[in-house]
Amino acid sequence: METIQNISLFKDIPNQTIITIGTFDGVHLGHQKILERLMNNAKATNLKSTVLTFFPHPRMVLQKDVDIKLLNTLEEKKQIMETLGLDYLIIHPFTKEFSRLTATEFVEDILVDGLKAKKIIIGYDHRFGRNRNANIQDLIAFGSTLGFDVEEIPAQEIDDVSVSSTKIRNALLDGDIETANSYLSYAYMLTGTIGKGKGLGKEFGFPTANLHIEEEYKLIPKTGVYVVKSTLEGKEYFGMMNIGFNPTVDGTTKSIEVNFFDFDGNLYGQKVQVSILHRIRDEHKFNSVEELKQQLQKDKVRSLELISKK
Template identity: 55%
Template sequence: MNTFQSIFDYNKKKKSILTLGTFDGVHIGHQKILQKLVKEAKASDLESILLTFFPHPRMVLKQDEKIQLLNTIDEKSKLIEKTGVHTLIIHPFDSTFSELSAEEFVKKILIDKLNLAKIIIGYDHKFGKNRSADINDLIILGKKYNFEVEQISAKEIDDISISSTKIRKALLNGNIELATSYLGHDYSLFGLVVEGEKNGRTINYPTANLKISEDYKLIPKNGVYIVSSFIDNKTVFGMMNIGNNPTVQGISESIEIHFFDFNEEIYAKEICVNLLSRIRDEKKFDSLDELKKQLDLDKEYSKNYILKI
């Protein structure tokens, strides 16, 4: 997959078929659209292009609202690549771009820069300054500039919207299996392993402390999870705690992973942690010994769960 960080970095080569949107989560609804895009591109000898934006438009237009996204832009890129899309364009969204009229967007961007032959778009898509134009305007502009418009049905759009909402709700409720069923892949957290308090070492449960730099990344409900990671070309399983470690008077929230049967040094490495299932809520114990007893039970439960995968 070819990736460009701006529309203006892309040099058109052949006629394109395009879809656009945020595609947060790249869940099963999104995947169906992208599969359709790739299939039609191959059938018509067109270049498949996904145009997305970063920052998310709401980060620019509604800065007073805290936004939580299922993917960082790097995570989203990797998921999109798996769909077979030929070209991903991640265009910076800013106030200047938001001022483009509908026709300016079509002529200057879609036609002049992206050499559009066909666009696959939701029936309820709004575009142009103040989102003033809709699918009917796009169809009229398609006739004027000689490109085809294929509408994504109301049912497909509703499914996508419902899926995104349910995924976020499921993660915030700690229902990992439900989120996975809508995503079509494991929900993951990507970050840098940093130094922690090292309290886990005193009870034989050393942990890798994960720092996620993107503050917009949605973090699931506090608690203990079964996880996996791919480190040094092998899959490693473990259990992860999201919370503030109340047993040792933790103050700030942290993400800590104890990997099973793993002794390699991974400080200062970036790792991706896949969430498989949630075990329990975070709990304050009366002593470190009580905490260790519970972790022993968690580990046994986790290993039995992993055997069934």
């Protein structure tokens, strides 16, 4: 898969394309059905499978929605798309100026001239152009004039995508990681840089790596203790992760701390991706540090039990 950061950079492509358009946040099972349809069509027609998506999310730009929470960072989305076998992922910068393109400008300049679209697979409810004033019937009319086909994704499939996204977000906020992962078809991930914490975990016998996530829009699951895995220095390690405030030691800021089992390396300053497998319990304020240590031992035993069942 080739990732292209701006439509203007999509040049010298020998084949015409078959395109679908959307945010594809989570790239979950519903999205994967649409992308599978795209790739099957591409093989049958000898067109290049192409996804057009945008960043920042349009709501961040048009509605100044700073509270929007997404399932993937941009890098995570690229990583997942890479595994699916697409030919091109185009991530175009979404700006107010771009949103003001008329429907005609969008179709002629972007889809036809810019992306060499020969076929477009799109949802029945898709709207485009300035003020989102054009719909799929308009797109079909453009196609008949400009020489591309339009395949409509039916209401049931689009509704399934919407329901899946909502269920995933709600499940993560409820701490139901198993449900979220089942809809995603992969383990929900957090990606960040390891920084220094207070060093309290080491004192307790559970040294932790503090995960700092730069992207404020990334959805963080409910506070609590989770079973996780990561690839560190080329090898897979399991561990347990706490999302929360460390109330037993009077913590006041939210943190993400991971204790990797059997890992003895130095991760400070490194970028690490954590896949979340299970949720063990809520975060509690214990009566003493000793009581917390005892609970951490129980958490590790429980984590190892769950890992052994994989």
